[in-house]
Amino acid sequence: MGYEKYVAEFKREVLAMAAEGKRSIAQLERDLDITSGLIYKWQQRYRVQDEQFQPSEERAEQAQVR
Numbered sequence: 001m002g003y004e005k006y007v008a009e010f011k012r013e014v015l016a017m018a019a020e021g022k023r024s025i026a027q028l029e030r031d032l033d034i035t036s037g038l039i040y041k042w043q044q045r046y047r048v049q050d051e052q053f054q055p056s057e058e059r060a061e062q063a064q065v066r
Helices: 008-020 025-032 038-045 057-065
Strands: 046-049 052-055
Touching (some): 008 038, 008 046, 038 046
């Protein structure tokens, strides 16, 4: 199963925890049983704005080019 098994709400919560900085990214991945490096990928792909889960600016620009 690919990365799509994680729902947007879970990703949003994980990204919020990562932004808090109380635990390292590696620790969050271990605690939540997430594949190593996945949170960094989510940080590059998504952003949380006004409680909404949206593509990062980089991803939005890539989509616009396509």
